[in-house]
Amino acid sequence: MSKRAKISMIILLSVVILLILLAGAVFTASGVFKKAKYLDPWKRDYVDQFEDPRVKLAAFGLLAPNGHNMQPWKIRLDKQNPLKFSLYADNTRLALESDPVARQTMVSQGTFLEYMKVAGEQLGYRAAIRLFPEGEYDEQKLSESMDQKPVAEVTLSKAQPAANPLFDYMFLPDxxxxxxxxxxxxxxxxxxxxxxxxxxxxxxxxxxxxxxxxxxxxxxxxxxxxxxxxxxxxxxxxxxxRSNENQKNKYRYGFSFEGQGTTGMKKHLLQGMITIIPSFNxxxxxxxxxxxxxxxxxxxxxxxxxxxxxxxxxxxxxxxxxxxxxxxxxxxxxxxxxxxxxxxxxxxxxxxxxxxxxxxxxxxxxxxxxxxxxxxQPTQDTPLSMRREVTDLIAD
Missing domain, CATH: 3.40.109.10 (NADH Oxidase)
Known part of the structure; x- marks a missing residue:
């Protein structure tokens, strides 16, 4: 092999090695090897770890569509009645710029309640839902009122489990x-x-x-x-x-590339590039x-x-x-x-x-x-979005 050919080969190998190192850095920054814990609540057996039926149903409610994927829900378990709990709007999860009057936050309370209700029928619990049992909010003190007044009081009663035809579809992207x-x-x-x-x-x-x-x-x-x-x-x-897997596992709410339908290697490429060079986004x-x-x-x-x-x-x-x-x-x-x-x-x-x-x-x-x-009808599937642990919804 001539000297020129050897030099060309060395240059080519150097370029290949550099590209491999760069790709490795990008995919590592994305968190390609991280377990997607933020998807655990979507698993069918996720609720099996909980004995309290209220927590089980809240875990299904957690899958409901909600504004900006803020998951603005808070649960208070009744200490006297093991089949009763209250749903509150989480005033720390408001999108104050795009939803200044919290209308989207409130419709998100409804999506949660309905998912929970459907799951209850499947598991053998009838859910009696009483909306705003202490009256609606004081709009002049909205955030404070959200903390004090429940959106709904939910009382469960045992019933014969009945297959709800909508139950299986709760596990699809919303x-x-x-x-x-x-x-x-x-x-x-x-x-x-x-x-x-x-x-x-x-x-x-x-x-x-x-x-x-x-x-x-x-x-x-x-x-x-x-x-x-x-x-x-x-x-x-x-x-x-959330620009990478580490952030998605840490926060487990908000936006990510999945919401735009981006998956696979393309997702990790974009996540890695944005993590390394934030100005890219x-x-x-x-x-x-x-x-x-x-x-x-x-x-x-x-x-x-x-x-x-x-x-x-x-x-x-x-x-x-x-x-x-x-x-x-x-x-x-x-x-x-x-x-x-x-x-x-x-x-x-x-x-x-x-x-x-x-x-x-x-x-x-x-x-x-x-x-x-x-x-x-869809032309392509979209991935599941982040969800928090249901235990994070339970307030004292």
Whole structure:
């Protein structure tokens, strides 16, 4: 071998070794070898470690969809009655910028209660739920009131276990932000979804009319564009973004790449790069990604659903969340996935114009739109999101 060839070979080997070392550093920074403890609550046998039926049901409630994946739930176990507990909104887990009036926090209380109720039927416990047993909040002292007044008082009674057809679907990801297939809802699917609304104070409507599809998609894009254009919103999201496996295991709530449908080696590559070079995930890049994703979603949504309430009371907000859980689980049963488009329904000054317009057009009777939901058949699966230990929800 000539001297030049030897030098070229040495250079090539050096480059290969350097690339291997760099890849190793990136994947190590991502935490590729770390056990994903934040996914433990999704395992079917997770609840088996607990004897208290209240804790078991709370562990199922923990899987419920919730705003910003903040998991804003707190449980107080009754010390006198082993079948009774109270659910409180956790005032340390509020998204004060994007959800300043805590409406999303309250609908998240409802999603928890409904998941717990479905699980109770499966395990042989009937759950009697009494909303706001001590009255609704003092809105002038909201945070303090959340700590003092329970959202719900839950009393369990033993019953014959009954297979609930929705139970198995609790273990699926709750939100799919990807493109959906163009297939419209069938008459059977629509009928099944309509049956989930059993509350007279709520209205559940569906639309697949081309004009509505276009208009509601535009609302989704507009809301995302406004929200991501505000620094305080981006800062709030950045504060709860978990960039690697270590952070996800430590915090176990908030956002991560999985929420964008990113999995496998690509996920670890991005996590590692951001961990090593945090500026890689800058505000401009995140904004563009979010708006592009909203446009893609708008262009691939065959149907929308809206959940409206006659008023915007805290009770109605919780009931809307309960209905959304039933709707989501019934949708999974029918092979459908969903994504709530929350931005255009958020209540802060910059969002007032589109918020007002969408209510004028789709809630002309003065109702409050609690959920705007795109739904359809998935083109790809999305991964599960982080969940805390159920024991972290139990307060003294």
């Amino acid at each position: 939100t799919n932000r990807m493109a959906y297939k163009p297939d419209p809802l069938t008459a059977e699917q629509r009928k099944r979804l309509e049956q989930t609304n059993t509350d007279e104070v709520l209205k559940l409507t569906f639309t697949d009319a081309p004009a509505d599809i276009k208009k509601l998609g535009e609302y989704g894009v507009e809301g995302t564009d406004i929200e991501t254009g505000l620094k305080r919103m981006n800062d709030e999201s950045a504060d709860i973004f 800058n505000e401009e890049a995140s904004t563009k990604l979010a708006v592009d994703a909203a446009r893609t979603a708008a262009e691939h949504s065959p149907a929308y659903a809206l959940i409206l309430s006659k008023d915007n009371s805290r009770t109605s907000q919780v009931k809307a969340g309960m209905l959304y859980s039933r709707l989501l689980l019934a949708g999974h049963e029918q092979g459908l996935v969903m994504q709530p488009l929350s931005q255009v329904l958020e209540e802060y000054p910059e969002m007032k114009a589109p918020y007002t317009r969408i209510h004028q057009e789709y809630a002309p009777g003065g109702e409050t739109i609690q959920f705007l939901i795109r739904l359809g």
